[in-house]
Amino acid sequence: MKRIVVLAKQVPDTANITGDAMKEDGTVNRAALPAVFNPEDLHALEFALSIKDETDAEVVVVSMGPPKAVEILKDALYMGADKVYLVTDRKFAGADTLATSYVLSAVVEKIGNVDLVVAGRQAIDGDTAQVGPQVAEKLGYAQVTYVDSLDAIGDDYLTVSRDAEYETQVIDVKLPALLTVTENANIPRYPSARHMLTYFKSNIASAFEADRVEKAEKMGLVIPVLTLDDLGIDPERCGLKGSPTKVHAIKNIQLTGGDLQLFEANPTSIKSLVHEIMKDYVEV
């Protein structure tokens, strides 16, 4: 295998939403939410790195998002990725899965010689699980979704297990292919101290002082950026313009107070709770 591309997204940490992440008017305060490496994309990266451990494959991580997304690209370098790309452009903003997959597939084509693309099953901000398959379709790659384990690495194929809900399918898939992996696939490795020392200062060129860029470049610390022009793709198919779906309305979900009736934790009180239940739910 020559080259593996991992698709990784930076997402708001929706798992740890606390009081201060909600504003007083009940809307989500995005600024108060830490941004994290999408959890399943860590498994996608580990999947690629574990192939790299066994072969001489190069692992390239691609993330589309605002410049802040370099944070997860640095994490990827710390874990052992060979190369990372930040895909960013104002014109990419507001993309739904169709427009996102259009851009990402163009990036994979631009990188070239890619035998394998690994994506997370889904991103925790949108939970759509659509971007992976839509990239596969645009590239014309075979796809296997819900990959739960990597079982064997061949020259031009991989053996993986797919969670098909009612059964596990052990699949030989010919390369090139795109896989979406679940959190069951592996345990992501820790960042290595050596890589952290090497890449600690890495960033996109615009983040360095103008007179330092060249030096940073020489030291391999500049994270390359790909924009719409670099990719030479159709602006009509990118961002909001290229997105067939539109967000029509957003409502914040509040805890709707139930008509909570509390019972004490003593036998008499528990007995009356049981009677309430029996009345309605237990057939006698």
Added chain:
Amino acid sequence: MKCMVFIERNPIENSLRDVSLELAWKGYSLVKEYGGEVVAFYIGKELPSDVDKLFEYGADKLIHHLDDRLEYLHSEAYKEIVVDMVRQESPDMVLFGATHTGRDIAPLVASILKTGLTADCTQLYLDEYKDKGTILYQKRPAFGGNILATIVTPEDRPMMATVREGVMPLPESGDKKAAVTVAHTMELKNDWFKYTIKEVVPGIKKINLGAHDVIVAGGAGMESKEGFAILHQLADALGGEVAASRAAVDFGFTKKERQVGQTGSVVRPKLYIAVGISGSIQHRAGMEDSKKIIAINKDADAPIFGIANMGIVGDYRDVIPVMIKYLKED
């Protein structure tokens, strides 16, 4: 208005998957006012034995493509067939179950047809939209369940959506139609089969939580497998089934197939008893439409009490055995 719905088979029972019937009914509920039509479509080796139920729940027609090579999902072949069926029918909407198969195929089809696909919708309805006439409004939780977004696909057709099992309720009886079944013909190319399935290990999903009126769910607060054993006693006494939060599954107290929530099953039983579950937004996403919710938790501030109808603040060890005792007495 024409609505197509993707039909799947439960291979263990050789029956329709619940979500398929739910979608047929939903499609029918959507289009009936408009004198519309529901076209169910199915790909596989054989039809589910109870396939005629589709016609009891609103389907006007079933198109199927049966072939031995299609027993298991082959993304490429499936997507070619679906796209061909959709082009023949030119529907306004196409609905898929948000199952592992539906979520594999639907994005491919949307990508080929260059149209919008909205995942995991919890509500679907038709309404006017600006100058576009009547379109599909699709509500779905996003941002980890913290917001509810309404998504529309105003320009492109068909409008596509996936829906999770258990989300669209099915009535006791539907609206019977005459059965019309049509075989789809298309030559299957060899290079559509881009992988070989070497082995099939059955038996991941055996429990259908959606089928139970009473669910007793345990969380991290159960602290052990033994804690779950007590929940099984309670569920048995109530004639119900045991479910779990993701934390309980992660700790290995019980199996993943019992998980309720955003990444587990969606259930709406008549009674949901949540024991040692804090009530995270991701958990609530799978159970908050239950008719009655009882929370048992030793922390009076646990968010689960915010959606519960009845509750006990206390240690489950003190509460559940007493409940079982009284249930058995009566």
